Amino acid sequence: MKKIIGLLCLTVILTACNKSESKGNKNDELKEGKQLSQEQKTHSEEVKSSENRISKDEAVKLAMKQFDDYLPNILKTYDGVIDLQVPNTGDFTGDGIEDVAIYWNIAPEGGNAIIGQGLSLYKNDGKTVKVIAGYEPDYLFAFDTIKNGKIIVERLEYAEEDGRCCPSIKTKHALTIKGNKAY
Missing domain, CATH: 1.20.5 (Single alpha-helices involved in coiled-coils or other helix-helix interfaces)
Structure with a gap:
């Protein structure tokens, strides 16, 4: 039991x-x-x-259209012709949306020297793009990348033995955007 x-x-x-x-x-x-x-x-x-949101490609098209509309003013400033116009994308405003940076060069008509160059920076808010700043330094530079929220450029300088085509001294620089200028 x-x-x-x-x-x-x-x-x-x-x-x-x-x-x-x-x-x-x-x-x-x-x-x-x-x-x-x-x-x-x-x-x-x-x-x-x-x-x-607009796509990255749409943002680039809108930025390129705005750049093309303003281009005559740039060409008058430098009295030349557009030699290079390359859009680059990446988030440089810190809002998680890919912005657009257009790298451009101006050459004399019929020549191959660079007489002006710069970056035109466009903020993408997801619905449209708007120019927020420009970068036109008084030295030769090359666009490098947009990484970790920063636009990276390379300042180019000539060593004594360099040919005119090929500056060998390259110094990376992260741009800061303040107001409508980048430096």
């Missing part, structure tokens, strides 16, 4: 533990479900937000 009562007690205890564990699993499942639901909602909001 003691064995039967002992077995019954053991069965009751095991059943109670199993039900308790089952409730814990259901609570965990409910918590995980709520967490997944929140993550899905956040992802859904991000997708909707990015669906309303």
Whole structure:
């Protein structure tokens, strides 16, 4: 009789533990479900937000159109012709959206020297692009990259033995944007 009562007690205890564990699993499942639901909602909001944004290619087209509209003013300043016009993208305003930097060179008509060069910087707000700054240093430079929220350029200088085509002294510089100027 003691064995039967002992077995019954053991069965009751095991059943109670199993039900308790089952409730814990259901609570965990409910918590995980709520967490997944929140993550899905956040992802859904991000997708909707990015669906309303212009694409990187559209941002480049808009920036190039604005640059082309302003180009006659640049050409008058330097009394030359456009030699190079290259759009580059990357987030340099820190808002998580790819902005546009157009690197350009001006040459004399019929010549191959660089008489002017610069960067035109366009902020992409997701709906349109707007020129925010220009960079036209009084030294020769080359555009390098947009990385970690910074625009990196290389200042180019000639060593004594360098040919006119090929300056060998290159110093990297991260631009700072303040007002409508970059330096």
